[in-house]
Amino acid sequence: MALTPRLDLKQSQQLVMTPQLQQAIKLLQLSNLELADFVAAEVERNPMLEVGDPNDFSAGEVDRPQDSGTAELLTEGGSDGGDGSDGLIAADNALNGAVDTMSSAEGALDANMSLNIYNNDSVSDRVEKTDTAGEIGASGSLSYDGGGAVQTSGGYSGENNFEAMLADGENLHDSLTSQMMVTLKDPIDRLIATHLIDLVDESGYINGELADEVAERLGAASEDIDRILEGLQTLEPAGVCARNLEECLAIQLKDLDRYDPAMQALVENLPLLARREMTKLKKLCGVGQDDLTDMIREIRQLNPKPGLAFGGESVQPVVPDIFVFKNKAGLWSVELNTDTLPKVLVNNSYVSELSETATGKEAKAFISDCVSGANWLVKALDQRARTILKVASALIKHQESFFQHGIRFLKPLTLKDIAEEIDMHESTVSRVTNNKFMSCPRGMFELKYFFTSSIAAGDGGDAHSSESVKFRIKELIDAEDPKKILSDDKLVDILKKEGIDIARRTVAKYREALKIPSSVQRRRQKNI
Structure with missing residues (x-):
């Protein structure tokens, strides 16, 4: 070569x-x-x-x-x-x-x-699109009421501009400032209160550590900062300017005149309530099961984020x-x-x-x-x-x-x-x-929603969509008897009888994806 x-x-x-x-x-x-x-x-x-x-x-x-x-x-x-x-x-x-x-x-x-x-x-025969085919209407707006009904309205008229769509109501900062100007007369107190209001986040909470920094920054006494902060905590909405969840709930209970020693013990032991340790709570509060249930019901009616009543950032609606x-x-x-x-x-x-x-x-x-x-x-x-x-x-x-x-x-x-x-x-x-x-008439869905993995059928028939299986698991848990809570193994047995071949770990994974607690936690919740 x-x-x-x-x-x-x-x-x-x-x-x-x-x-x-x-x-x-x-x-x-x-x-x-x-x-x-x-x-x-x-x-x-x-x-x-x-x-x-x-x-x-x-x-x-x-x-x-x-x-x-x-x-x-x-x-x-x-x-x-x-x-x-x-x-x-x-x-x-x-x-x-x-x-x-x-x-x-x-x-x-x-x-x-x-x-x-x-x-x-x-x-x-091919049926051409009629003039009334737009029951939803491309030129009109569409809303879904959650029950399968679709409501339509006319198209954009051009009468409203962007500025007209903005919310006209005042925000949390402005509301607190206007209330503070009425309750406080001293210029120095107003100056300190203005700094504290600037530290309030959109949920209505204030960082306690930053409040301590205000005293050093302004050269004010810590006693004055605490006094003014207590005054701000009396403003509306109830629970605003709290430094933590415990203080926020306590402020609202005091406003309702329900902050007795038993309720105070319950509020101070919120971690036990989160873990559903009712026996310890009854002992700490010194009450029976019925009284504890009523107290927990009152806690649930409070607002853990009072500042959100004024609305946070504007939410962009999904446009189909x-x-x-x-x-x-x-x-x-x-x-x-x-x-x-x-x-x-x-x-x-x-x-x-x-x-x-x-x-x-x-x-x-x-x-x-x-x-x-x-x-x-x-x-x-x-x-x-x-x-x-x-x-x-x-x-x-x-x-x-x-x-x-x-x-x-x-x-x-x-x-x-x-x-x-x-x-x-x-x-x-x-x-x-x-x-x-x-x-669609069933609501608003992302196109990705329709692509789901398959779950084999127990009888050899057509496979099932993972989303439909999740929906069935939620249906079963929502309809369960509080005295007979369904465990993951029991859910597997029910699904297999319905022709869905699924493993227990898959049921647990789907349940967690749906943010449904375990059977033990559900038993505690439903027996309160």
């Missing part, structure tokens, strides 16, 4: 993660609200982009596509006789071709972009990304929440105007980059919308029993099952289901 240099030509394929591909993958992970922030930043950066009203179909200067962006999926029993995912993938491919050939950018999704999933016993409902034809429909999705458009008139007036090489390159980026963003948003619909539709198909009958009929499901059905990679399905929420 000759050792001579030579030139070989080799052809290979590889996937290159371009910046645009990385950005498209990132878009899949964003929720609708996060996506709106991202789009707002892109519109601010790219002058060729505009955000249009999803419900406004007056074109103006912006070109709009003719395709409606609607796809349908037939399950078994449909007219084509094939797999439902094949029909959806075919529709998706057709839409991809339409997007590639469009000269102008289309919106992230149209107002009527929806997916109808036919039941297995549906007729072969997907609506699932039944239309008038009795078919499950999946629809994206267009209220939280901006409609991104390219102003072709502005592009033409700039192209005609631009003379320099740099100006033309800038316009070209902006147009290319705008077209890519719209296509990526459109593909994201269709991908979410495909994943959601596959979830409905696999978990139809859950939507029909409840959590006990939830089936085991993995990312691989959905990925194979819609012909995508598992990582793509994982990104789509990340931080996405589905609103």
